Amino acid sequence: MPGLFSAQLRHARYYLKTLLEMQREFSKGGEALRRGLARFDTERPNIQTGQAWAMAHAAENDLANQMCSQYPSYGAPVLEIRQPPAERIQWLQAALTCARRANDRAAEGKHLGHLGLAYQAAGDLRQAAEAYELHLSIAREQSDQYGEGNALGNLGIIYQALGDPQRALELQQQSLLIHQRRGDRRAEGNALGNLGLAHEALGQSNEAIHYFEQALAIFRTIGDAVKEGDALNSLGLAYMNLGDVEQAASFHEQALALARELADERGASQALGNLANTQVALGNIQQAITLYEQALTIDRAFGDQRGLSEDLGNLGLAYSALGQYQTAIEYFEQHRQIAHAAGDRRGESTALGNLANARLALDELPQAIELYQQALTIDREIGSRRDEGIDLSNLGSVYAHSGDPVRAIECYEQALVIAREVGDRQLEMGSLANLGNRYRDAGEVEHAVQVHREALSAFQAAGNRRNESIILDNLGHDYLAQGKVQEALDHYQQALSISRAIGDRYGEGQRLFSLGALYAGTDQLEQATKCFQLILAIAREISNWQMEEVALRFLDQFSDQPQ
Secondary structure, eight states, rough: OHHHHHHHHHHHHHHHHHHHHHHHHHHHHHHHHHHHHHHHHHHHHHHHHHHHHHHHHTTOOOOHHHHHHHHHHHHHHHHHHHSSSHHHHHHHHHHHHHHHTTTTTHHHHHHHHHHHHHHTTTTTHHHHHHHHHHHHHHHHHOOOOHHHHHHHHHHHHHHHHHHHHHHHHHHHHHHHHHHOOOOOOOOHHHHHHHHHHHHHHHHHHHHHHHHHHHHHHHHHHTHHHHHHHHHHHHHHHHHHHTTOHHHHHHHHHHHHHHHHHHTTTTHHHHHHHHHHHHHTTTHHHHHHHHHHHHHHHHHHHHTTTTHHHHHHHHHHHHHHHHTOOHHHHHHHHHHHHHHHHHHHHHHHHHHHHHHHHHHHHTOOHHHHHHHHHHHHHHHHHOOHHHHHHHHHHHHHHHHHHHTTTTHHHHHHHHHHHHHHHHOOHHHHHHHHHHHHHHHHHHTHHHHHHHHHHHHHHHHHHTTHHHHHHHHHHHHHHHHHHHHHHHHHHHHHHHHHHHHHTTTTTTHHHHHHHHHHHHHTTTTOOHHHHHHHHHHHHHHHTTTOHHHHHHHHHHHHHHSSSSS
């Protein structure tokens, strides 16, 4: 029916034009951005109908073929926020076919770039990398500097996800130079944010903050509230890694408020998960679980497989912190299954490591070792050196738990070599901390002090107050093992002061435990009692039943006062 075909074509063309108008509004930022999103929410069914018609007739009609190629590109910034990854992939695969049919190399390159982002959101890093590589090749062929800069930045994110932060840093630097030369402020802001993430992956949080703040300033200037939320979340992560949990929570709360204002489900889920991480650090595990569950509900409804995997893994970690390891294992197993189905080998490795940690906590050592070995095999196959280092560090923990400090030390030393090879400061500092503890277990206390001193200097240089407190506490243990009670006391008190200064209530409880045990061991029962009474109060405040149980047990041993 020619009349029906013409009417449907006019409908598809009208809503393609409407989608382009929404994109232009969105790109202006500020209130125009909000109007563009609101208009899309209203017209979404008509836009979907128009695209479906163009896709259905693309092979038989040149105009439909052209429109099918244009639909995902015309609305790209809006669609990346509003479309579930599965639908976005469907539109882009169809558009890619149409661009190739028309021999439109420029459009083909753009579709590949957007398709990579969609695959990444779906958790398929392999297909994302392939799409980005093809996009880079076409962009260079077409002398498309904007596309080249974007492809380099996106490839950098993939290398970072695969555990090669140094290569990621190099690619992000190239991307930033291209966009700065072009004078594209929005693209420059994206590149600055990506460069910050690369520094963060290398444990360089202060450098990362420098770039995140520049990105935030650009996005606020141009009125891009969506990217502003991304920059706020990134700043929160950096401050979290520095141990400033209060500042981190503030940035994540701002990001969550923006996402909710924009009805940005992806942004809201990300902010909720990050905010939950701050609550875990503060020992508020039940509150964290509530936030993780909210993020899980959003990602499940939106079809964001990558976000869903993170939520399930985070919930497993939260239940592990509560000592509910069987529940944790259920979440970790769901994470593993989703990652395996998506071909996300790195995500599968992470889930295996978490499953091993839970088995270790249950004293199921053979199962833990087998799971860690599976994770190690995957990370070596995909060439993720950083994750290989983490796996070795985890294996060291198993051997330490089984009373074999010598084999534990071997694993930690291998992890340390890898950390320094890839330039990962966080893994390096963690390996040093673990090595110090294992040297103490092996009776090499002088060596433990030396290694812990090196770790302390590294954390202080990085500005990581939370881990500085932990290492001071470890040094206290070292000195106590040497019989140097006063030195141990001084270090425990320094560690406690830092935990209190940064508002780390869980850490404060741990530091008080060290002090209380020292006082009890030197028959200073009144001081010990005060410490464990404070621990009990903190445990009840943050709903940490394990800490509460320990405090009550110690109080029962040397206090006649009813609790």
